[in-house]
Amino acid sequence: MLSEQSTATVRATLPAVRAAIGEIAARFYEGLFAAHPELLRDLFNRGNQASGVQRQALAGSIAAFAGHLVERPDERPDVMLSRIAHKHASLGIAPEQYPIVHEHLFAAIAEVLGDAVTPEVAAAWDEVYWLMANALIALEKRLYAQHEAGSSGWRTWEVVGRDEETADVAAFRMRPADGGPLPDFRAGQYVSVRVTLPDGARQIRQYSLAGAPGSPERRIGVKRVRDEGSPDGEVSNHLHTHVGVGGTLEVSAPYGDLVLDDTDAPVLLASAGIGVTPMIAMLEQLALTGHRAPVTVVHADRSPADHALRADHEAYADKLADSAVHFWYERDAEGAGRSGRADLSSVPVASGTRAYLCGPLPFMRAVRAQLLGKGVAAADIHYEVFGPDLWLAQD
Structure with a gap:
């Protein structure tokens, strides 16, 4: 005080x-x-x-x-x-x-x-x-x-699979190179990846774990940032260009406080763009645990072709007892979802819903405002902020 x-x-x-x-x-x-x-x-x-x-x-x-x-x-x-x-x-x-x-x-x-x-x-x-x-x-x-090393827990991981999700998103599947046990994590958490760039710099970026706990592998989705004339995106471009199956990465222990609660309440998972990755982990976890209450899935993207992990989005939702999927696309939406930006005005939201949001700050603020308008308690709306906007999201 x-x-x-x-x-x-x-x-x-x-x-x-x-x-x-x-x-x-x-x-x-x-x-x-x-x-x-x-x-x-x-x-x-x-x-x-x-x-x-x-x-x-x-x-x-x-x-x-x-x-x-x-x-x-x-x-x-x-x-x-x-x-x-x-x-x-x-x-x-x-x-x-x-x-x-x-x-x-x-x-x-x-x-x-x-x-x-x-x-x-x-x-x-x-x-x-x-x-x-x-x-x-x-x-x-x-x-x-919480991690035995008493530090960020940096470890060398081997890439055992790489999936081209979209033209700009690659999913890397990894296992510890030393063959040791995988660290525990909770659905929604992220890891840091540290790479050595051509000029010798060791730059670090965070990527959400796009899968439920318990898998023998860990998966991250990396979106290539295309900003010409700026070092922004240098790590994502390095990973896309230089790291494939058999390559290795320095990866931290898992962190992040946007995690799926153990709850029987209705759940809403809202994401935009690459913010889909922690939502996939949560959705898979709900499916694996046999969640019975309603689950509402909301996602906004530029187009169906830009929607990374869309097949997982749909497959895990289909495994739930009570789910509804709502996709919005800024273009080419016909037959794949709704046209335009995410708008929850016509989306039913069950009483007592716990909501989890990940995406650009304007998207999360807009969704949060609509959820509050629908009666969702402020304490039940949780969101993840990456990058320098982190301190801004305090309301």
């Missing part, structure tokens, strides 16, 4: 910090990467840095955390902290990296806000930072402890 004195100071200065977030973030990353170039090479997403989309992520998360502390002092933002902790654990973030971030972040704040950063203001925001950092360190320690 933030001290009373710091609460007043943070409340008074929060508007100025929020207004300057963009400049603070830019100065922060410039200073951090100048002092620690290895972090950009081997930890941070170079594509997101080059495009600018990640510039506000860290500073923005601290501002969001600070806003929560002053607006709801008796309620810890556990959802936000859990999401960030799982992401950090999947990257192998260590406690000793937090002081490094602190040093460069506060140097950027002082540089941008100048004389407004009095000793009192600096102390208040220092308290905010370490409240958040220590909460994350504790959560990440518990996550690491």
